[in-house]
Amino acid sequence: MNQSAISVAPRQDDPPYRPGEPAALFIPCYIDQFYPSIARATARLLKRYGVPVVYPTAQTCCGQPAFNSGYWEESRRVIRHFCDVFEPHRWIVCPSGSCTAMCRVFFEQADPDPRIVGIGRRVFELTEFLHDILGVTDTGATFPHKATLHIGCHGRRELGMAGPPQKLFESVRGMTYCPLPDMEECCGFGGTFSVKMPGTSLAMGETKVQNIVRSGADVVVSNDVSCLMHIGGILRRKPETKHIRTMHIAEVLVAGWEERE
Amino acid sequence: MYTQPIHLDGAEFLTEKTKGLAEPAAPGSLGVNAERSSKSNRAVTDSVPYFQDWREAAHQVKRYAIANLDKLLVEFERNISARGAVVLWAKDAAEANEHVLRIAREHNVKSVVKAKSMVTEEMELNRVLETAGIRAVETDLGEYIVQLAGQRPVHIVTPAIHMSAADVGRLFAEKLGEPMTEEHTKLADIARRHLREEYLQADMGVSGCNFAVARTGTAVVIENEGNAGLSTATPPVHVAVVGIEKMLPRLEDLPLFLNLLPRSGTGQKLTSYTHLIHGPAPGRKLYVIIIDNGRSNVLCDPAARAALYCIRCGACINNCPVYRHVGGWAYGWVYPGPIGSILTPHLLGMKQAGELPFASSLCGACSEVCPVKIDIPHQLVHLRHRAVNEPSPMRSWTERLTWSVWAWMMAGPMRYRLTMTGLRIGVRLSRFLPWHPGKLGAWTRGRELPEVPGPDFRHWWKRNKNKYEP
Ligand code: SF4
Numbered sequence: 001m002n003q004s005a006i007s008v009a010p011r012q013d014d015p016p017y018r019p020g021e022p023a024a025l026f027i028p029c030y031i032d033q034f035y036p037s038i039a040r041a042t043a044r045l046l047k048r049y050g051v052p053v054v055y056p057t058a059q060t061c062c063g064q065p066a067f068n069s070g071y072w073e074e075s076r077r078v079i080r081h082f083c084d085v086f087e088p089h090r091w092i093v094c095p096s097g098s099c100t101a102m103c104r105v106f107f108e109q110a111d112p113d114p115r116i117v118g119i120g121r122r123v124f125e126l127t128e129f130l131h132d133i134l135g136v137t138d139t140g141a142t143f144p145h146k147a148t149l150h151i152g153c154h155g156r157r158e159l160g161m162a163g164p165p166q167k168l169f170e171s172v173r174g175m176t177y178c179p180l181p182d183m184e185e186c187c188g189f190g191g192t193f194s195v196k197m198p199g200t201s202l203a204m205g206e207t208k209v210q211n212i213v214r215s216g217a218d219v220v221v222s223n224d225v226s227c228l229m230h231i232g233g234i235l236r237r238k239p240e241t242k243h244i245r246t247m248h249i250a251e252v253l254v255a256g257w258e259e260r261e
Numbered sequence: 262m263y264t265q266p267i268h269l270d271g272a273e274f275l276t277e278k279t280k281g282l283a284e285p286a287a288p289g290s291l292g293v294n295a296e297r298s299s300k301s302n303r304a305v306t307d308s309v310p311y312f313q314d315w316r317e318a319a320h321q322v323k324r325y326a327i328a329n330l331d332k333l334l335v336e337f338e339r340n341i342s343a344r345g346a347v348v349l350w351a352k353d354a355a356e357a358n359e360h361v362l363r364i365a366r367e368h369n370v371k372s373v374v375k376a377k378s379m380v381t382e383e384m385e386l387n388r389v390l391e392t393a394g395i396r397a398v399e400t401d402l403g404e405y406i407v408q409l410a411g412q413r414p415v416h417i418v419t420p421a422i423h424m425s426a427a428d429v430g431r432l433f434a435e436k437l438g439e440p441m442t443e444e445h446t447k448l449a450d451i452a453r454r455h456l457r458e459e460y461l462q463a464d465m466g467v468s469g470c471n472f473a474v475a476r477t478g479t480a481v482v483i484e485n486e487g488n489a490g491l492s493t494a495t496p497p498v499h500v501a502v503v504g505i506e507k508m509l510p511r512l513e514d515l516p517l518f519l520n521l522l523p524r525s526g527t528g529q530k531l532t533s534y535t536h537l538i539h540g541p542a543p544g545r546k547l548y549v550i551i552i553d554n555g556r557s558n559v560l561c562d563p564a565a566r567a568a569l570y571c572i573r574c575g576a577c578i579n580n581c582p583v584y585r586h587v588g589g590w591a592y593g594w595v596y597p598g599p600i601g602s603i604l605t606p607h608l609l610g611m612k613q614a615g616e617l618p619f620a621s622s623l624c625g626a627c628s629e630v631c632p633v634k635i636d637i638p639h640q641l642v643h644l645r646h647r648a649v650n651e652p653s654p655m656r657s658w659t660e661r662l663t664w665s666v667w668a669w670m671m672a673g674p675m676r677y678r679l680t681m682t683g684l685r686i687g688v689r690l691s692r693f694l695p696w697h698p699g700k701l702g703a704w705t706r707g708r709e710l711p712e713v714p715g716p717d718f719r720h721w722w723k724r725n726k727n728k729y730e731p
Pocket of ligand 1: 525571574575576577578600627630631632633634635
C-alpha cells in the first residue's frame with residue numbers, strides 16, 4: 001500500500017515509544033471549535049492504552065490553509081508558532097491525516113529550518129500512533145451500525161498510511177462494514193479548493209455521496225474530519241441523504257466503552 | 262473565476278465550450294472513459310511485480326538525463342547528423358515553425374501527413390501550415406477525428422476521449438459523406454480508407470518523438486495504428502520535432518521506458534509499433550528540430566525540474582478527478598490534467614497560466630500512478646507559491662491582506678480564541694442571512710455549514726485534564 005506513495009514521509013519513530021511517555025495532543029482548529037467530541041475521544045483512546053496526555057493550550061493551527069493557497073510567508077509565521085508550542089514534546093498526536101501530513105511532509109517545503117522539519121516529523125496521526133507505535137489492533141469498541149470508511153487522501157498518499165485506520169475500523173464489533181465503492185477517490189474538499197473552485201469541488205463530492213449511498217451505510221466514518229465537513233454538508237443538504245451521519249474514527253473506536261469502564 | 266483563459270489562436274471553441282476550471286463542463290463520456298482506462302491500466306501496472314522498481318529506475322534515468330541535457334543534446338545531434346540527418350535548433354514555437362516552413366518551401370511541399378505529436382500542438386503547426394497554403398492531415402485516428410470536428414485534443418494520449426462511437430459516426434457522415442455507423446471496426450475502416458490516399462499524396466511527414474537516445478543518435482517513435490510508420494517513411498521528407506526533455510543517455514535505457522509508457526498510457530504491454538529512426542532512408546531527407554519552447558524555464562526552477570521527466574503517458578490525467586469533471590479544454594492549452602497544471606505555467610508563463618496549479622484538491626492520485634514518479638502535488642503547491650508572488654491572475658493584494666491577518670490571528674493563543682469566538686458567532690448567524698457572499702456563498706451553494714456545538718475542546722480540557730495528564 002505504501003509502495004505507490006511518491007515518498008513515504010519520514011517519521012521520527014526511533015527510538016521507539018517507551019511506556020509512560022506522554023503524548024501531546026495537536027487538535028486542529030476546526031476540531032477544537034466544531035467537533036470537540038473527536039478531541040475528547042482521542043484523549044480517551046490514548047489514556048486507555050496508558051499514554052499520559054498533555055494538551056499545550058497555546059496551540060493554534062499548523063498553517064496548512066495559507067500554505068496550500070500559496071501564501072508560504074504567512075504560513076511560516078503560524079508554523080513557527082506551532083513549533084514553539086510543541087518543541088518540548090517528543091510524541092505529538094493529531095486526529096487528522098491532513099494536518100499530520102502538513103506537519104510531516106510540507107513543513108520541510110515551507111520552511112527547511114532543521115528545527116521545524118524535526119518537530120514536524122514527531123507528529124503522528126491518531127490511528128497510526130495507536131496501530132504502528134502502540135501496537136493496538138482492536139480497541140474493543142462496539143458499534144451496531146451499518147458503516148463505511150473514507151480515508152483522507154493526505155493520510156493515504158502523503159503519509160502512506162491507509163492500513164491503520166482500515167484495520168482498526170474493521171476490528172469494531174457489531175458493526176456491518178459496507179465497503180465504499182471507489183474508496184481511493186478524493187471527496188473533492190481540498191481546503192480552499194472547495195471555495196475557489198466550488199462547482200468542481202461539489203461535483204467530486206456528489207460522486208463520493210453517490211458511492212456512499214451505493215455502499216448502503218448509515219454512517220460514514222473517516223480519519224479526516226475536514227473531508228467529513230464537506231461530505232456531511234452535502235449529505236445534509238438533500239432530504240434523501242439527510243439520514244446518513246458522519247463520524248470521526250476516534251468516536252467509533254470508543255463507542256460502546258461506557259458499559260465496561 | 263477563470264478570468265484569463267489561455268487561448269490557442271484560432272480556436273474559438275475554447276471559449277464556447279468551456280466554463281473554465283471552476284465548473285464541471287466536461288461531457289459525461291469523458292469522465293467515464295478516463296476513469297475506465299485509469300482502472301484497467303492500473304490493473305495492468307499492478308500485475309507487474311517489479312513495477313515500483315521500474316518507476317524508481319525510470320525516475321533516476323530521467324533525473325540523470327535532465328541534469329546532463331547540455332551534453333546529451335549535443336551528443337544526440339552529433340550522432341544522428343553523422344548519418345545524414347539535418348539537426349536544427351529552435352528556441353521557441355515561432356522559430357520551429359520557421360524551420361518547418363523553410364523545409365517545406367525547399368522541397369516544394371503541398372501536403373503534409375502528421376503523426377500524433379503534442380509538441381506540434383504547442384507550435385500550432387496545423388494552423389501555421391494552413392496559412393502558408395499547405396494542407397496538413399492528422400493521421401492518428403483520435404487526432405483525425407478532432408481535426409475533422411474542428412476541435413483540439415482533450416487528452417494527450419486519447420485525443421477524442423470525449424466522443425462516443427455515435428458522435429464519430431455522425432461526424433464521418435457529415436464531413437466525409439459516409440453512411441452513418443457506430444461500429445468501431447467500420448469507423449476505423451472509413452478513416453483508413455480516407456487516410457491511405459493522404460499518405461500516398463503527401464510530400465512531407467511530420468512526427469514528434471517519444472525518446473531520443475544520445476549515445477546512438479536514435480529518435481524513437483512508438484504507436485499503435487501504423488500511421489506514424491507510414492507518415493514518417495512514405496513521404497520523401499520527414500521532419501521530427503523533439504522537445505529537449507526527450508533525451509535518454511543510452512539505448513540500454515530504452516526498454517525500461519518501452520515497458521512503462523504503454524502500460525501506464527493505454528494498459529498495453531508494448532505498443533504495436535516501435536520505430537527506431539537512426540537517420541534518413543536512402544534517397545530521402547530527415548530533419549530533426551530540437552525545440553525548447555519554455556522547457557528551460559523548468560530547468561531554471563530546481564523545485565520544479567522533475568516536471569521535465571514526464572514521458573507523456575497520460576496516466577495522471579486519467580486518474581485525476583478534477584480532469585474527469587472539467588475536461589481537457591478547461592486547462593486552456595495543449596496539456597490538460599495534472600501534468601498541464603505543472604507544465605503550462607512554465608511553458609506559457611505564470612501571467613497566462615498562473616491559475617492552473619490551483620485546479621487541484623491536492624489528492625495526489627496523479628503522482629500515485631506517474632511512471633516516472635513526478636511529485637506532482639508538491640509541485641502544485643510550489644507553483645501556487647510562485648503564482649501569488651509573481652505577476653499572475655492569482656496575485657491579489659486583498660488575498661495577501663486576508664492571509665496576513667489570518668497569520669497574525671493564528672500566531673498567538675489569545676488572538677486565536679478571539680478569532681474562533683467570532684467565527685462561531687458568524688457561522689451561527691449565517692443561517693439567518695438571506696444570501697451568502699463570497700467564499701461563504703461558495704461553500705453553502707451545495708453544502709450545509711457545520712453545526713456549532715457547545716463549548717470548545719479547550720474548555721472541556723480545563724475541567725477534565727487531571728484525569729489525563731501524567
Ligand atoms: S506526469 Fe507522469 S503520469 Fe502524467 S503524463 Fe507525465 S509521465 Fe505520465
